[in-house]
Structures are given as structure tokens and as C-alpha cells.
Amino acid sequence: MTEPQVALFMLGLFIFLVFLGFPIAFTLMAMGIIFGYYAYFDGDRMWRAFNRLEEDAGLYDSVTLWLDGFFNSRIFDLFINQTYTVMSNEVLTAVPLFLFMGYIVERANIVNRLFTTLNIASKNIPGSLGVAALITCALFATATGIVGAVVTLMGLLALPAMLKARYDTSFATGIICAGGTLGILIPPSIMLIVYAAASGTSIVRLYAGALLPGFLLVGLYMVYVVGRSILQPSVAPKPSPGEIPDVPFGRMLFMIATSFLPLAVLILAVLGSILFGLATPTEAAAIGALGGLLLAVAYQAMTFQRLRESVYLTVRTTAMVCWLFVGSYTFSSVFSYLGGEAVISEFVQGLDLTPLQFLLLAQLIIFLLGWPLEWSEIIIIFVPIFLPLLPMFGIDPLFFGILVALNLQTSFLTPPMAMSAYYLKGIAPPEVRLTQIFMGLIPFLFMVFLAMAIVYVFPQIVFYLPNAVYG
Structure with a gap:
């Protein structure tokens, strides 16, 4: 076998072992060392x-x-x-700090107050419970970036309330699952930090570029929830008189100030300090971690047990990400040394693709990889295969990264491997069937595809803020 053939065999064997269930990080390291010893x-x-x-x-x-x-x-x-x-790697230093902030905020008992406040504030909007759940999911997911935690917590909090209000089961579960995945797209996103480390793209420009696409996706979700509630009132019945209490305006302001405002200020302080150059991502993440601790103390939710759990989960997740990087760097170095990267590049060149066709092919592959793999594995292992091909087609890595971030929403929403559906099913009432959750996910899946199409047709949605702020 020639060295390029050995490289392709190495890649095929790795994919085969992953599907057999071997731990991905250690499989990468083992394959890199074994084939690297040969190389x-x-x-x-x-x-x-x-x-x-x-x-x-x-x-x-x-x-x-x-x-x-x-x-x-x-x-x-x-x-x-x-x-x-x-x-x-200074970029990756921000990962444990943002994770710690997320785990602390998750345990600060702020979500219950936030959902209650938003439910009362939006009671006159069609599908008010769904709107409140979606906004809560978006804000909480942005603060934590941990999909499983957001979907699970919102499933325990919002799903019983929506089912009690006679909401359609598929409609209610779809809102929670889709809203819970927004944290990997909207800054400060851990996924974008990992992409920045893998691609060498500026994390500041990535955060600026992801803001408008993130708001676009939230807006599409909101239009769907409100629009379907108007066109099909049976899926989201209006609340009965007295079902949602009338709260005086002053009391409502106090509820917003004690539930919505602290979390929003924390997110804006972290994100603003990064985007306006007041702090590096690592320094901003440290500010966020401290702010999360202060929020937990202010809400009288800080205990030694919760602090220990947060530290343990942070260390475990950070170790997983870092060992994935070590394995991926070793594997990709050996793969390139054996000529595998050159073979793939020559193959793609031989296809004579247009930039649009290349983007469609790359996004289709990432979409399919999202079924069996986590976003971290896709970003660290497979996305770097596409990165050297981008200059060939004149595609900006920033633009490609935002499309990937949008696309990875689908990895949590595409049946039959939609992980957000399984997170929700694990804590949902027994009468909620998995097929009902899958049915509720499909419309939001189409919203993601629509958002990707809009971003491609109007790329200034991605480039406007980075260019306006940083030139």
C-alpha cells in the first residue's frame, strides 16, 4: 500500500471503530500513535x-x-x-470558565422565576406559554451552553405547565427541544470557542458574526410558534380567565428586575466585554464565572454540594474536550504526513464543484455526522478536513463556521438520533411518546434549514457586525 492509501485506511478504520462504540478521544490517540509509528x-x-x-x-x-x-x-x-x-492554548482556557458559569447558573434557581415572569408578561400573545418557554430556553441556553441541562430543566419546569394548559404534546415538546439547542449558536457559545481553536479564526469576530444569525433563528422559531397558535388555536389554547394572575405594573417590573434582568446583564457583560475589546474571551469567561457565583449567592442557592457538583462537571467536560483536541491534532498530523489531506484535496478538485455545491456537500456531510456524533467531535475531528479546502472555493472560514454552527442545531433535532428528544423523554410524563416529540421537532428542523438558506443568500447577516466593529 502507498502512504496515501494507508492514510485513507486509517480514516476508514477510525470511523469503523467509532461506530463500534470505542471512546473517540482515546481511539484518535491510539490510531495516531499506531499509524504514526509506521509513518x-x-x-x-x-x-x-x-x-x-x-x-x-x-x-x-x-x-x-x-x-x-x-x-x-x-x-x-x-x-x-x-x-x-x-x-x-489560550483560547481553550475560556472553555472551563464558561462551563463553570453555565453549571452554576443552572443551579441558581433562576429559571423557575424567569419562566413564571415571562409567562405572565406574555399572556396576551397567542401561544403565550410557548413564547415564554422559548424565550426562557434561549436565554438560559445562551447563559449555560449545555443542551442537555437546558432541555432537562425546561422539561421539568415548562412541559407540565404547557400540558396542563392543554397544549398539543408535539407542539410543546418541540418548543423545548428546539429552544434548548440555541446555546451552541448564540454567543457566548462554547462551540464557537472550540471552532476558533480548531480553525484559527478570531473568536471575537466569530461571536460578532454569530449574533445576527442567532437572533434570526430565534425569530423564525418565534414566528412559527405565534403563527401556528393563531392559525391552529387547538395546539395552544388561550388561557382561561384567572388561569394566569393579573399582576400590577409595579409588581411586574420587580419580577422582571429580579428574574430576567440579572441573567441578561450577566450575558451582556460577558459578551459586551469581548466584542468591545474590554477583555479577552478568557478574562470575560472569568467575569462570567464570578457573576454566576454571585447570582447563586444572591438567590440563596449556593451550597457546598452544588459548588462541588459544578466543579466536577466542569472538570469532566473540559477534560473530554481537551483530550479530543489532543487526539485530533495527533491523528490529523499523521493523516496529513501520510498524504491523506492531499488525496482528499485532489479528489474534491477533480469533482469540479462550484462554491455552492461544495458548501452543500460539506453541510450535508456534517448533517449526517450529527446523527451518531456530538458537536464537539464533529468540530474537532471532521471540520478540520474541510478547512484547507475553503481557500480553493473562496469561502471565508468565519462564514463557514457560522453555517456549521447553524447546521449543528440539526444534530439535536433530527430523528431518529435527536439527542434533545431523548433528554426530554427521560424526564417527561409517561404518556408523552417519543414519536410525538419527533413530530414536534420537524417544523423547527425546517426553520434551521430556512435560516441557513437566508444566511447563504444574504451573507451580510454574518459579516455586517464583524466588519462594522472591527473593519
């Missing part, structure tokens, strides 16, 4: 050891020389250097 193998030292045995050299010296030849492969130096590179 960088230099047998001269081992042959010299055998020759010294024939010359009646000392057994200890010969074995030592042989072992030195066996372990003196550049793949081990590469693996150590890649590990150090990940550990010293």
Missing part, C-alpha cells in the same frame, strides 16, 4: 542493535540500543508536543 518508523538503530549482538557486544548494551531504537520514534515527540499545545 515515522526508522529501523536503523534496531538493526545496529542486532549487528552488535552478532559482534558479541554486551547483551545489556544491545537491548538498551534496541529499545532506544524502538521508542525513539518522532510520533512520541509529536504526541507530547500536541498535548502541551492544547494545554497552553
Whole structure:
């Protein structure tokens, strides 16, 4: 086999092992080291050891020389250097801080107050409970960035209230599942930090570029919820008189000030300090972590047990992301050294694709990968395969990253592998069937595709803020 063929075999074997259920990070590292040993193998030292045995050299010296030849492969130096590179990456330093902020906010008991306040404030809007649930999901998902936590918590809080208000089961579950995934798109998004580290794109420009597409998707969701509530009132009946209490204006302002405002100020402080150059993403993440702690203390929700859980979950998730990076860097380095990247580039060039056709092909592959894989694995492992091809088609990595972020919403919403549906099913009442949740996801899935189409047709939605603010 030629080296490029070995590289393609390496990629195919990795995909096969992933589908068998092997841990992805350690599979990447193992494949990188094994195939890297083949790629960088230099047998001269081992042959010299055998020759010294024939010359009646000392057994200890010969074995030592042989072992030195066996372990003196550049793949081990590469693996150590890649590990150090990940550990010293300043962009990735923000990941544990944002995660800690999210886990602390999740435990601050703010979501219950927020949902109640928004439900009362929007009671005159068609589908008021759905609107309140969607806004709460969007704000909470933006603050935490943890899809499973948002969907689970909102399923426990909002779903019983919506079912009690006679909302259609599919409609209610679709709102919660779709709203819970928005945190991986709307800044400050951990996914965008990971993409920035993988692609070398400015995280500040990525955050600025993701704002308007994020609001666009939220707006499309809102139009669908309100529009369907108007056109099909049976899916979201109006509240009965007295079902939602009338709250005086002054009391409403107090409720907003104590529920919506603190979380909104925290998000705006973190995001604003990054976008206006007042702090680096890492410094802003530290501000957010401190703000999350202060919120938990202010809401009398801070206990040692909750703090310990937050620290443990932060360390576990951060370790997963960092080891994925180590494995991915090692794997991709060996893959490129063997000529695999050149083979893929030549193959794509031979297809004679237009930029639109390339984007459609890339997004289709990412869409399909979203069924069996998490977003972190797609961003760290597979997206870097497309990045070297972007200059060939004149595609900006910033624009490509925002399309990927929109596309990855579908990985949580596409049956039969829609993880948000399984998160919700795990805590939903027994009468809520998985097929009903799947049915509720389909309209929101089409909203994502519509948002991607609008962003492609009007790319200034992505580029306007980065260019206006940073030139």
C-alpha cells in the first residue's frame, strides 16, 4: 500500500471503530500513535542493535540500543508536543470558565422565576406559554451552553405547565427541544470557542458574526410558534380567565428586575466585554464565572454540594474536550504526513464543484455526522478536513463556521438520533411518546434549514457586525 492509501485506511478504520462504540478521544490517540509509528518508523538503530549482538557486544548494551531504537520514534515527540499545545492554548482556557458559569447558573434557581415572569408578561400573545418557554430556553441556553441541562430543566419546569394548559404534546415538546439547542449558536457559545481553536479564526469576530444569525433563528422559531397558535388555536389554547394572575405594573417590573434582568446583564457583560475589546474571551469567561457565583449567592442557592457538583462537571467536560483536541491534532498530523489531506484535496478538485455545491456537500456531510456524533467531535475531528479546502472555493472560514454552527442545531433535532428528544423523554410524563416529540421537532428542523438558506443568500447577516466593529 502507498502512504496515501494507508492514510485513507486509517480514516476508514477510525470511523469503523467509532461506530463500534470505542471512546473517540482515546481511539484518535491510539490510531495516531499506531499509524504514526509506521509513518515515522526508522529501523536503523534496531538493526545496529542486532549487528552488535552478532559482534558479541554486551547483551545489556544491545537491548538498551534496541529499545532506544524502538521508542525513539518522532510520533512520541509529536504526541507530547500536541498535548502541551492544547494545554497552553489560550483560547481553550475560556472553555472551563464558561462551563463553570453555565453549571452554576443552572443551579441558581433562576429559571423557575424567569419562566413564571415571562409567562405572565406574555399572556396576551397567542401561544403565550410557548413564547415564554422559548424565550426562557434561549436565554438560559445562551447563559449555560449545555443542551442537555437546558432541555432537562425546561422539561421539568415548562412541559407540565404547557400540558396542563392543554397544549398539543408535539407542539410543546418541540418548543423545548428546539429552544434548548440555541446555546451552541448564540454567543457566548462554547462551540464557537472550540471552532476558533480548531480553525484559527478570531473568536471575537466569530461571536460578532454569530449574533445576527442567532437572533434570526430565534425569530423564525418565534414566528412559527405565534403563527401556528393563531392559525391552529387547538395546539395552544388561550388561557382561561384567572388561569394566569393579573399582576400590577409595579409588581411586574420587580419580577422582571429580579428574574430576567440579572441573567441578561450577566450575558451582556460577558459578551459586551469581548466584542468591545474590554477583555479577552478568557478574562470575560472569568467575569462570567464570578457573576454566576454571585447570582447563586444572591438567590440563596449556593451550597457546598452544588459548588462541588459544578466543579466536577466542569472538570469532566473540559477534560473530554481537551483530550479530543489532543487526539485530533495527533491523528490529523499523521493523516496529513501520510498524504491523506492531499488525496482528499485532489479528489474534491477533480469533482469540479462550484462554491455552492461544495458548501452543500460539506453541510450535508456534517448533517449526517450529527446523527451518531456530538458537536464537539464533529468540530474537532471532521471540520478540520474541510478547512484547507475553503481557500480553493473562496469561502471565508468565519462564514463557514457560522453555517456549521447553524447546521449543528440539526444534530439535536433530527430523528431518529435527536439527542434533545431523548433528554426530554427521560424526564417527561409517561404518556408523552417519543414519536410525538419527533413530530414536534420537524417544523423547527425546517426553520434551521430556512435560516441557513437566508444566511447563504444574504451573507451580510454574518459579516455586517464583524466588519462594522472591527473593519
